[in-house]
Amino acid sequence: MPSPLLSLRGITKSYGPVDANQQIDLDVAPRSIHAILGENGAGKSTLMKLIYGVEQPDSGTVAWNGQPVSLASPAEARRAGIGMVFQHFSLFESLTVVENIRLIVSGKKSELSERIRKLGHEFSLDVDPRAYVHSLSVGERQRVEIIRCLMTDPKLLILDEPTSVLPPQAVEKLFETLRRLRDGGVSILFISHKLEEIQSLCDRATILRGGRVTGHVDPREHDAHELARMMIGRDMPEPMPALPLVEGEKRLELVGLDYRADPFAVPLSNVSLTVRAGEILGIAGISGNGQSELAALISGETLLPRDQRDQIFMMGQDVGTLDSAARRRLGFAFVPEDRLGRGAVPEMSLTLNGLLTAHPLKLVRHGLLDTARARAFTDNCIRDFDVRTRGPGAEAGSLSGGNLQKFIVGREIMLAPKLLFLAQPTWGVDIGAAAAIRKRLMSLRNEGMAILVISEELEELFELSDFIQVLHHGTLSPPLVTRDTNPEEIGRYMIGAQPQRQKATA
Numbered sequence: 001m002p003s004p005l006l007s008l009r010g011i012t013k014s015y016g017p018v019d020a021n022q023q024i025d026l027d028v029a030p031r032s033i034h035a036i037l038g039e040n041g042a043g044k045s046t047l048m049k050l051i052y053g054v055e056q057p058d059s060g061t062v063a064w065n066g067q068p069v070s071l072a073s074p075a076e077a078r079r080a081g082i083g084m085v086f087q088h089f090s091l092f093e094s095l096t097v098v099e100n101i102r103l104i105v106s107g108k109k110s111e112l113s114e115r116i117r118k119l120g121h122e123f124s125l126d127v128d129p130r131a132y133v134h135s136l137s138v139g140e141r142q143r144v145e146i147i148r149c150l151m152t153d154p155k156l157l158i159l160d161e162p163t164s165v166l167p168p169q170a171v172e173k174l175f176e177t178l179r180r181l182r183d184g185g186v187s188i189l190f191i192s193h194k195l196e197e198i199q200s201l202c203d204r205a206t207i208l209r210g211g212r213v214t215g216h217v218d219p220r221e222h223d224a225h226e227l228a229r230m231m232i233g234r235d236m237p238e239p240m241p242a243l244p245l246v247e248g249e250k251r252l253e254l255v256g257l258d259y260r261a262d263p264f265a266v267p268l269s270n271v272s273l274t275v276r277a278g279e280i281l282g283i284a285g286i287s288g289n290g291q292s293e294l295a296a297l298i299s300g301e302t303l304l305p306r307d308q309r310d311q312i313f314m315m316g317q318d319v320g321t322l323d324s325a326a327r328r329r330l331g332f333a334f335v336p337e338d339r340l341g342r343g344a345v346p347e348m349s350l351t352l353n354g355l356l357t358a359h360p361l362k363l364v365r366h367g368l369l370d371t372a373r374a375r376a377f378t379d380n381c382i383r384d385f386d387v388r389t390r391g392p393g394a395e396a397g398s399l400s401g402g403n404l405q406k407f408i409v410g411r412e413i414m415l416a417p418k419l420l421f422l423a424q425p426t427w428g429v430d431i432g433a434a435a436a437i438r439k440r441l442m443s444l445r446n447e448g449m450a451i452l453v454i455s456e457e458l459e460e461l462f463e464l465s466d467f468i469q470v471l472h473h474g475t476l477s478p479p480l481v482t483r484d485t486n487p488e489e490i491g492r493y494m495i496g497a498q499p500q501r502q503k504a505t506a
């Protein structure tokens, strides 16, 4: 290999008793796309933070272009030519897109806006520079992060799960962008749990398990099963078959829902859907087509005006003006897409985060916290959902992204709701754990739970759902029976190219 652009030797980093990285050796070649593979908590993000100067190693050396360096801060890393797109976004919600970018890239607002539009157009990362970040979906925020990074003209670009919220068409476009960048002399460190992506994009891969390097391979020389086994050290769980449908009672019904929140939000028009007991409805679509707005209306974060009646029903009741707590009392549970902002409070322990939604399970009595029960609930959730953490006392923010997601999904499932709504349920979750979550959802469906899933992963929706509806520009396609449709048809609805069929299902 030509002399490496970046070379790490013996890098070690511990957080208290957790050895997040141990004796890591890694060489990143110039003009290469290098994957970092590993299950949730394997130490991938920690390693990237060390390279980007967010954290400092306890020991080990870093060389950049053959010269020893200590990257003491992200500003220093950026000066050297290292850019990073984080898994958790680092944008200010109350600022606009261009204002956020201006915090890092100097220039006049008008010039920057022009560059944002141009890059957005070139790399299919379209986003309005004037939009406030709080009004953007997770997918759109990620686009802003990527554009911001590209604007600093990096020599090494670190991407921590960049494709997790992109629709399939955009993933391919992003890959073309990344290949172009590589051919132009930029190296890329690429974290993803999707093995097919790594095989189609990357020329090298380093595998981590339990904070240690377990291999450096050429991912194109191994099939997905082999890579999965190297990564998780065991075989994948088998999917659970769905029982035939019996028409269960309606647990969620949206009837011609119309809603416009603010000028930057996507207006929803005439949205209708039904989720019955014992079935899973999947909502497909490219992020930014009204998913966040729809999720907020279903969860009760956004309430309908008092005069807008008979549009949202849960367990047969009109809930459009009821808040989240009232909806939860009817047997509703919810996993939001934004796990750190809405799903959990990062500074609080897992036990307290458990209480946020599980307190009705007699975890609070006479106004006082029943510590033993709350801890037992959290312990069960950690065990049942294979959450890798030091225990119920750990702060939510200290968990790796995928492990926190497993915790939140577990907490909501343990409430035994009648209606469970999950937005991007396996986002950032490694392949083994994602398969386990899907298996669990199938078995809950078979036991009679009504489940609604919003996901940008078509494969996931095809594996899970009995019916699929597609959200495009704030309108919803008719329900399609999953076994009678195919990804091409769904894809046509996703880009608005499919004429609305007459009723596709009874």
Ligand SMILES: Nc1ncnc2c1ncn2[C@@H]1O[C@H](COP(=O)(O)OP(=O)(O)OP(=O)(O)O)[C@@H](O)[C@H]1O
Pocket: 015, 018, 019, 020, 038, 039, 040, 041, 042, 043, 044, 045, 046, 047, 388, 389, 397, 398, 399, 400, 401, 402, 403, 428, 430
């Ligand atoms: N700030 C922190 N405080 C305490 N522990 C931490 C902190 N950051 C990471 N850890 C721990 O270090 C280990 C490695 O975490 P890391 O986030 O690097 O994993 P990862 O491979 O990126 O996982 P994922 O795929 O879930 O994002 C985990 O056990 C995690 O809980």
